[in-house]
Amino acid sequence: NAGVTQTPKFQVLKTGQSMTLQCAQDMNHEYMSWYRQDPGMGLRLIHYSVGAGITDQGEVPNGYNVSRSTTEDFPLRLLSAAPSQTSVYFCASMPLGGGGKGTQYFGPGTRLLVL
Amino acid sequence: DAKTTQPNSMESNEEEPVHLPCNHSTISGTDYIHWYRQLPSQGPEYVIHGLTSNVNNRMASLAIAEDRKSSTLILHRATLRDAAVYYCILNNNAGNMLTFGGGTRLMVKP
Numbered sequence: 124n125a126g127v128t129q130t131p132k133f134q135v136l137k138t139g140q141s142m143t144l145q146c147a148q149d150m151n152h153e154y155m156s157w158y159r160q161d162p163g164m165g166l167r168l169i170h171y172s173v174g175a176g177i178t179d180q181g182e183v184p185n186g187y188n189v190s191r192s193t194t195e196d197f198p199l200r201l202l203s204a205a206p207s208q209t210s211v212y213f214c215a216s217m218p219l220g221g222g223g224k225g226t227q228y229f230g231p232g233t234r235l236l237v238l
Numbered sequence: 239d240a241k242t243t244q245p246n247s248m249e250s251n252e253e254e255p256v257h258l259p260c261n262h263s264t265i266s267g268t269d270y271i272h273w274y275r276q277l278p279s280q281g282p283e284y285v286i287h288g289l290t291s292n293v294n295n296r297m298a299s300l301a302i303a304e305d306r307k308s309s310t311l312i313l314h315r316a317t318l319r320d321a322a323v324y325y326c327i328l329n330n331n332a333g334n335m336l337t338f339g340g341g342t343r344l345m346v347k348p
Contacts, residue, residue: 156336165325165340166282181335213281223270223289223331229281 125149129214129230136204136237144199144233146214153219155197156181156227157189159210166213172197173219204237211235242326247343250316258311258342260326265306269328273300273311276323276341285311285324321346 130145148155156171158181168181172191186208188200197216201208211234215227243261250256262271270289274282286293286300288309293300299312313320325341 158338165323166338168335168337171335179335182337215281217336219331221331223268223329224287225329225331226272226284226287227274227282227336229283232281 127214127216127228127230129212129233131233132231133234134236136201136235138205138237140204142201142204144201144212144214144235146197146199146230147195148197148214148216148228149195150216150218150228151194152216152228153194154217154225154227155191156215156217157187157197157199158213158215159183159208160213160232161210169199169212201235204235206237209235209237241337242328242339244324244326244339244342246340247345249345249347250313252318252346252348253315256313256316256320256344256346258313258324258326258344259308260310261308262326262328263307265328266330268330270330271300271302271306271309272327272329273298274325274327274338275320276325277319278322282325282338287329316344316346318346318348320344 127148157169158166170189172178211232214230217225217227272287273285276282288300301310323341
């Protein structure tokens with residue numbers, strides 16, 4: 124199993140540009156999520172999904188869109204990049220069911236710099 | 239969603255035990271307590287989880303208070319490789335959003 128994969132590893136954008144961060148998992152997990160982590164800070168939840176066709180907002184959703192057309196993929200779209208979106212982005216997946224025992228598996232992260 | 243509070247940072251000497259506390263006073267009966275750690279420049283990784291009873295695995299031990307309003311992650315012998323940010327979160331597996339908070343930065347001195 125590859126686990127959770129993220130592409131690209133690093134990206135530089137100019138203000139106003141748009142881009143999509145890719146996330147895929149091969150563990151058939153229902154739950155997927157996106158977090159951002161600013162330097163020296165904890166993780167903040169952007170969006171999450173409990174299955175294909177279902178998405179919901181997290182703590183900091185503004186400026187980001189997501190979709191979940193398949194169980195495996197959960198792309199994060201930046202509509203119009205701003206310097207405040209400079210951060211490291213982590214994708215995670217988790218199996219549902221099991222009454223709270225499910226653990227999250229994280230990808231290696233995408234470092235985004237917006238100039 | 240139930241929230242957790244942790245100290246911002248803690249220090250330990252190498253090869254000594256470390257007790258990392260977490261308060262979760264609004265925990266519900268179906269919430270499992272999960273701990274993750276984040277090594278420098280890496281994504282978080284799972285450490286341990288529990289519901290009511292204390293738990294042990296190869297990485298750490300988890301001690302859960304009888305009223306479940308707090309828990310403690312125990313590293314029995316800290317090594318330099320244990321220097322990381324440790325996060326305590328609650329999960330009831332209902333598909334709710336899982337928030338992390340700031341975590342505790344553990345520094346290990348040789």
